[in-house]
Every structure is written in C-alpha cells, then in structure tokens.
Amino acid sequence: MTDLLFSQKVDEETLDQLESFLNQISSLCDKHNDKSLNEWLDAQDVCEILNIQPRTLQTYRNNGKIGFSQIDRKIFYKPCDVQKILNSNNSNSKKQRHV
Structure with a gap:
C-alpha cells in the first residue's frame, strides 16, 4: 500500500515538473517565433525560397500578391x-493532383 501511495505521489510530482517544463519550452518557442517575424528577407532570398525569377517577384509585388518594404533602392x-x-x-498543387 505504501508503494502505491509513493508511486502516485511521484507520478503527480513528475507530471507537475513535466507540465512546468513544457510551459517553459512553449514560452521559448513563442519568443523565437516573434523574433523570426521581425527578420526581413531580400529579393534574392525570396527568389531562392520560392524558386522564381526576380521578374516574377516584381510581378507579385505589382499585383499585390506579396507585401514589401523599400529602403532606398533595397x-x-x-x-x-x-x-x-x-x-x-x-x-x-494539391488541388490540381486531385482533379
């Protein structure tokens, strides 16, 4: 009987510690995500990520498909x-595959 009570107590303590740990991890992830949103990409980075040409990126800007900020000529x-x-x-592309 003592073993059972001890086991339940340890399990509750372990769960509390685990929950605290998960909350800390979640908080760190939220902070990291906020920082990544504040970083900006230049045209070369965007073209590489989207696998498009600079002219296509310009068309996206002109059509309002992508937002941007300009500082001088950059x-x-x-x-x-x-x-x-x-x-x-x-x-x-998923919709086209299902058609």
Whole structure:
C-alpha cells in the first residue's frame, strides 16, 4: 500500500515538473517565433525560397500578391508573407493532383 501511495505521489510530482517544463519550452518557442517575424528577407532570398525569377517577384509585388518594404533602392519582404505564398502554391498543387 505504501508503494502505491509513493508511486502516485511521484507520478503527480513528475507530471507537475513535466507540465512546468513544457510551459517553459512553449514560452521559448513563442519568443523565437516573434523574433523570426521581425527578420526581413531580400529579393534574392525570396527568389531562392520560392524558386522564381526576380521578374516574377516584381510581378507579385505589382499585383499585390506579396507585401514589401523599400529602403532606398533595397526591397525587403516579411518571412510570413513568403510563407503564405508557399502555402498557397502547395494547396493549389494539391488541388490540381486531385482533379
């Protein structure tokens, strides 16, 4: 009987510690995600990620398909905007496969 009570107590303590650990990990992940959204990509990075030519990227800008910011002559893109295009392209290719 003592073994059973001890086992339950250890399990509760272990679960509490595990929950605390998971909360800390979750907090760290949230902080990291916020930082990555503040980083900007230049045109070369975006072209490599999307596997497109610079002219196609310009068309995306002109059509409002991707947001951007310009400082002097340099254009920058948010990673989340690039991710949206990747997700859009993936969902379009999946739809075409099912047709």
